[in-house]
Amino acid sequence: MIIFYCFLKSWFFINSDAENLKVMAELWLRYVNFEEREKRLIPFIEEVLREHECRKVLDAAAGIGFEAYALSMDGFEVIANEYNPELRKVMREFLRKRVNVEITGFNWKDFDKHFDKESFDAVLCLGNSLTYLINEDERKKVVSNFYNILRDGGVLLIDTREYFSNGLPKEKLMGSFYYNDEDFSVLLKSKKGPYRYVLYDEITGKKYEEEVYPITREELKKLLEEVGFSIVIEYSDLEEGVRKDAVFYQFVAMK
Numbered sequence: 543m544i545i546f547y548c549f550l551k552s553w554f555f556i557n558s559d560a561e562n563l564k565v566m567a568e569l570w571l572r573y574v575n576f577e578e579r580e581k582r583l584i585p586f587i588e589e590v591l592r593e594h595e596c597r598k599v600l601d602a603a604a605g606i607g608f609e610a611y612a613l614s615m616d617g618f619e620v621i622a623n624e625y626n627p628e629l630r631k632v633m634r635e636f637l638r639k640r641v642n643v644e645i646t647g648f649n650w651k652d653f654d655k656h657f658d659k660e661s662f663d664a665v666l667c668l669g670n671s672l673t674y675l676i677n678e679d680e681r682k683k684v685v686s687n688f689y690n691i692l693r694d695g696g697v698l699l700i701d702t703r704e705y706f707s708n709g710l711p712k713e714k715l716m717g718s719f720y721y722n723d724e725d726f727s728v729l730l731k732s733k734k735g736p737y738r739y740v741l742y743d744e745i746t747g748k749k750y751e752e753e754v755y756p757i758t759r760e761e762l763k764k765l766l767e768e769v770g771f772s773i774v775i776e777y778s779d780l781e782e783g784v785r786k787d788a789v790f791y792q793f794v795a796m797k
């Protein structure tokens with residue numbers, strides 16, 4: 543009886559996780575602001591890549607694949623890694639119609655098993671992706687993996703979202719050019735943690751929810767330096783320097 547109950551319980555959780563990943567993939571297609579990313583994010587990324595003579599790029603959290611598509615169109619050799627199998631399916635379809643990009647589906651924690659050391663000129667980890675790692679040791683392991691697969695002089699482009707305002711979680715997480723906010727409510731649930739990120743679709747009523755760790759700008763910078771990046775340049779919504787009212791902070795970390 544107990545075994546049967548455990549089986550049912552685990553089946554339910556596996557199933558509801560799978561459903562959550564599916565909803566995420568579905569919402570992401572509408573949530574990502576392609577136009578603004580094309581106008582602002584892509585020129586920013588490409589300027590950094592050209593400045594550091596990067597040709598071979600790994601998008602470690604490729605999502606829907608928009609950045610992989612745009613960079614590949616502009617002549618970069620891109621590998622698009624997406625760990626969520628549902629999002630990977632959507633990405634595969636999105637890219638298949640447009641460009642020929644290699645697709646992988648690895649967990650960042652296993653990058654050392656799948657990619658050779660120093661095999662990329664650049665690694666991208668954008669869209670506040672590192673927030674999905676709750677544990678500090680895991681974050682360190684993952685950022686070290688990014689570091690190790692970069693060649694000397696290569697760059698990691700990574701960002702984090704500002705979840706707090708005056709020390710408290712923001713009421714709603716809105717106002718980034720990365721996303722189409724209008725039809726969604728985005729929240730960070732809980733005041734002190736564990737924290738849950740909630741993306742609620744006001745049109746369809748569907749909801750994607752995941753535990754996150756709201757890594758701050760200072761914590762991310764410290765982590766990049768600890769792992770060994772020699773120069774770390776900070777940007778606030780793509781402008782160099784630190785601006786308190788920014789929604790996203792980007793880092794260009796050089797090996």
Ligand SMILES: C[S@@+](CC[C@H](N)C(=O)[O-])C[C@H]1O[C@@H](n2cnc3c(N)ncnc32)[C@H](O)[C@@H]1O
Pocket residue numbers: 574602603604605606624625626629648649650651667668669670671672674675
């Ligand atoms: C918020 S999405 C961002 C996607 C995309 N970069 C964007 O800006 O739209 C977070 C991404 O992190 C990825 N991710 C989270 N944990 C991961 C892990 N342990 N290994 C690999 N990818 C992971 C997810 O699969 C997802 O693509």
